[in-house]
Amino acid sequence: MEQFQGQTLSWDLKDGVVELALHREPANEIGSLTTEELERLVTALGVLNRKAHALIIYSTLKSGFSAGADLRELYRRIQQVGRAEVAKEVRSYLGRIHHVMNTIDSSPLTTIAAVHGVVFGGGFELALTCDLIIADKMARFCFPELRLGLxxxxxxxxxxxxxxxxxxxxxxxxxxxSFNATKAQQIGLVSQLVAEGEALRAARATAAQLAKFDRGTAIAAKKFIKPIPYQELQREIDIFCELFAQPAVEAGLKKFVESTDAQPYLP
Amino acid sequence: MPIANQTLDEILDLAAAHFKVPREKLSPDEDFFKALGIDSLQTLDLLTKLENHFRVELPDYELQGVSDFRTLAGKIQARL
Incomplete structure (x- = not known):
């Protein structure tokens, strides 16, 4: 499928570049629907990988790239069926989202995350699957999960x-x-730092450059320099599930969901 | 302390310009969340603007409980 228009994301193949646009208000929280649509992308990549040389992931929303997992949806689910039941569902869900992330990470396409604004939690993790992160000066990166006991x-x-x-x-x-984009570039996380609103343009220029190289060589180079840490990824799922069983998680989610604080991502 | 006052002035100028609030409506001891009418994501924008402008790192946890421009200026001043 060369084009897809979903409720949370869309993609389009043009000139050998797949552009994946995230557009779920308010801040591209990754919930069940986004996950389903990401799974559709991963399936489509089987064909797109042969027709394209690059994948750009970006957000059309002013708020930023993505605020991460949809904690409100998770909290609602716990209220509906209880923490013990959700704990069982979480392992299955993590298997699905890891499949999505691992497939993008290991894609033969050269992948670019063009980010701005919030790049938090699961959104940060999505950006980390990409080969290059191009950030505008207003991007911020954060892993706030410990506030939830996770x-x-x-x-x-x-x-x-x-x-x-x-x-x-x-x-x-x-x-x-949270780290700003300048700090993120200093530590080697961000490969290009650009002016506000320029990340997508810079990503497109980079993707155009990549088209000049032999695909087989680019694929071999990527395979050589970007191993997928499968064992640690599995260990992460195990630790996450152990922690999720603790009562602190529900309390942390409740505090976040009900917070009116201007910095609710902080404990 | 002139340097601290300059920092405070620059914060007020920057906040007024970024959030399109008349500069004369902002005062140093005012609650900036209310004065600027900003939510959690816009608070992050302000933090990024300040870090970029003053070329400092402001760990989020150091700003917890900080809600007026003067105290914010003191936090930035301590990292200049």
Whole structure:
């Protein structure tokens, strides 16, 4: 499927570049519907991989790239069926979202996340599956999961450890503080820093450059320099599920969902 | 302390321009969430603007409970 117009995201293949636009208000929270539509993309990639050379992921929303997992949906589900039942569903869900993330991560396409605004939690983890992150100056990166008594669950930590120094990973994870794009570039997370509103344009220019290279060579190079940390990813699912069974999680979700604080992502 | 006052002035100028609020309506001891009418995502925008302008890092947790421009200026001043 070369084109798709979904409720939370859309994609289009043009000039060898697949552009995936995220557009779920208010801030591209990744819930069940976004996950289903991402799964459709992953299925479509089977064909798109042969017709394209690059994939750009970006957001059409002013608020940013993505605020991460849909915590309100998760909290509602716990209220409906109870924490014990949701804990069972979580493992199955993580298997699905990891399949999506791993497929994008290992795609033969050269993948670019063009980000601005909030790049938090699961949104950050989606960006981390990409080969390059191009950020505008107003982007902010954060793993606020510890406030909920959890660790990131979409493969973020193994990918961050693969790409960056462990001390930076500890800073992001253990403090839950957010980094701006300038800092993110200094630590090697962001490959190009651009002016406000320019990330998508820069990503398109980069994708056009990639078209000049032999695809087979680019695929071999990517395979060589970007291993997928499957064992750690599986371990992450196990730890996440162990933590999810704790009562602190429901309390953390409740506090977040009911918060009127201007900084609800902080504990 | 002139340097601190300059920092405060620059914060007020920057906040007024970014959130399109008349500069004369902002005062140093005012609650900036109310004065600017900003939500959680816009608060992050303000934080990023300030970090970029002053070339400092402001860990989010240091700003917890900070709601007036003067205290915010003090936090930035401490990192200049």
């Amino acid at each position: 660790i990131p669950g979409y493969g973020g930590i193994p990918r961050l450890k693969r790409d960056l120094g462990n001390s930076v990973v500890r800073d992001l994870l253990l403090t839950g503080r």
